[in-house]
Amino acid sequence: MIEDSRRAVIIPPSNAVFSENYPVSAIELRGVGKQWGGVVALSPSNMVIPEASFTVLLGPSGCGKTTTLRLIAGLDSATSGQLLVGGRDVTAAPPAARGVAMVFQNYALFPHLSVADNVVFGLQVRRTPKVEQTDRLARVLALLGMEHLRDRKPSQLSGGQQQRVALARALVAEARICLMDEPLSNLDAQLRQEMRQELRALQQKLGLTVVYVTHDQAEAMSMADQVVLLNHGRIVQSGSPREIYARPASAFAARFIGTPPMNLMALDGDTIAGSNVRVDTSPLATHVGLRPEHITLSGQVDAIVEGSEYLGADTLLRCSVGREILLARVTGQAEYAVGETVQLSWPEDSVHYFDRDGKRL
Ligand SMILES: Nc1ncnc2c1ncn2[C@@H]1O[C@H](COP(=O)(O)OP(=O)(O)OP(=O)(O)O)[C@@H](O)[C@H]1O
Numbered sequence: 271m272i273e274d275s276r277r278a279v280i281i282p283p284s285n286a287v288f289s290e291n292y293p294v295s296a297i298e299l300r301g302v303g304k305q306w307g308g309v310v311a312l313s314p315s316n317m318v319i320p321e322a323s324f325t326v327l328l329g330p331s332g333c334g335k336t337t338t339l340r341l342i343a344g345l346d347s348a349t350s351g352q353l354l355v356g357g358r359d360v361t362a363a364p365p366a367a368r369g370v371a372m373v374f375q376n377y378a379l380f381p382h383l384s385v386a387d388n389v390v391f392g393l394q395v396r397r398t399p400k401v402e403q404t405d406r407l408a409r410v411l412a413l414l415g416m417e418h419l420r421d422r423k424p425s426q427l428s429g430g431q432q433q434r435v436a437l438a439r440a441l442v443a444e445a446r447i448c449l450m451d452e453p454l455s456n457l458d459a460q461l462r463q464e465m466r467q468e469l470r471a472l473q474q475k476l477g478l479t480v481v482y483v484t485h486d487q488a489e490a491m492s493m494a495d496q497v498v499l500l501n502h503g504r505i506v507q508s509g510s511p512r513e514i515y516a517r518p519a520s521a522f523a524a525r526f527i528g529t530p531p532m533n534l535m536a537l538d539g540d541t542i543a544g545s546n547v548r549v550d551t552s553p554l555a556t557h558v559g560l561r562p563e564h565i566t567l568s569g570q571v572d573a574i575v576e577g578s579e580y581l582g583a584d585t586l587l588r589c590s591v592g593r594e595i596l597l598a599r600v601t602g603q604a605e606y607a608v609g610e611t612v613q614l615s616w617p618e619d620s621v622h623y624f625d626r627d628g629k630r631l
């Protein structure tokens with residue numbers, strides 16, 4: 271097994287303890303919850319994270335993302351429930367026995383150590399043989415294309431390079447599971463975009479099981495196999511980006527996924543509030559949802575232009591219909607004056623219906 275771990279990039283020696291019938295890095299939360307005194311950080315939750323998948327924990331600040339990640343890592347202990355890794359109950363296991371590596375938001379690099387020493391620090395702590403340390407270091411630096419930076423100190427690196435060092439430190443552990451807490455949040459927009467693609471490619475190449483935390487829905491949409499959307503310490507919805515975008519389970523999910531967010535308009539009976547625009551709906555619906563990209567500027571619905579925002583490829587037109595405001599995303603450079611009346615339409619099947627509790631109908 272030790273022999274194997276030297277050759278293969280990502281097979282940790284601890285795999286020997288896993289049952290052969292289980293994918294070794296699948297993660298399962300069964301009723302896992304966390305309270306701090308009276309504060310519920312995570313309500314008892316169920317979650318299945320398949321082997322070699324990219325799962326994103328998404329949600330607004332304070333919703334329990336970091337809490338969930340730390341519970342999986344074993345840095346905090348759950349108040350309730352059971353946590354399985356590769357089918358093995360690790361609820362009470364210490365972090366080192368879980369076969370996970372973690373990348374923290376602030377990188378947590380040692381300023382006085384070189385890139386190389388930062389990367390192998392964990393291996394030194396675990397008394398990994400020197401030859402193997404050198405070997406793994408070389409492989410990881412090559413993988414991330416940063417051999418030329420090995421002797422620099424963190425202060426001599428750009429933000430993106432520091433980010434890569436943090437990633438290298440996680441990968442050098444050769445764990446199959448990599449937990450990442452907002453790893454790109456300190457980078458500028460362009461570098462973020464590049465690193466997203468790089469991370470995703472690396473995950474697929476190495477077959478890593480990645481659990482990735484972000485509050486940025488665009489990041490979640492572009493990287494995830496599975497998105498787990500959290501709010502107030504509860505799982506609101508989980509599914510592929512496509513599923514959540516197409517069938518948001520609640521008004522919250524509808525507004526959180528997609529930029530600009532879905533328009534939510536209140537109803538007076540079966541008309542959009544304050545207008546005579548009829549929608550075909552059940553008596554339970556209190557709101558309808560309509561994505562800005564599904565609205566076209568030709569049709570029968572009278573709307574008044576309230577403003578516009580030029581985005582280059584498209585223009586966002588802010589319109590009022592009755593008492594409600596909606597955003598329409600129109601291609602090209604729409605030239606409309608404030609106060610002008612425009613006619614809108616949307617396909618019938620692009621309308622989402624929500625009840626008074628915000629639940630999808
Ligand atoms: N050590 C702690 N003691 C008490 N409450 C805590 C502790 N850690 C987290 N919490 C609370 O648990 C809730 C969830 O926190 P968590 O850090 O998981 O949020 P998050 O989703 O990661 O948010 P952010 O996007 O801001 O990082 C918050 O209300 C937070 O105040």
Ligand SMILES: [Mg+2]
Pocket residue numbers: 335336337
């Ligand atoms: Mg957090």
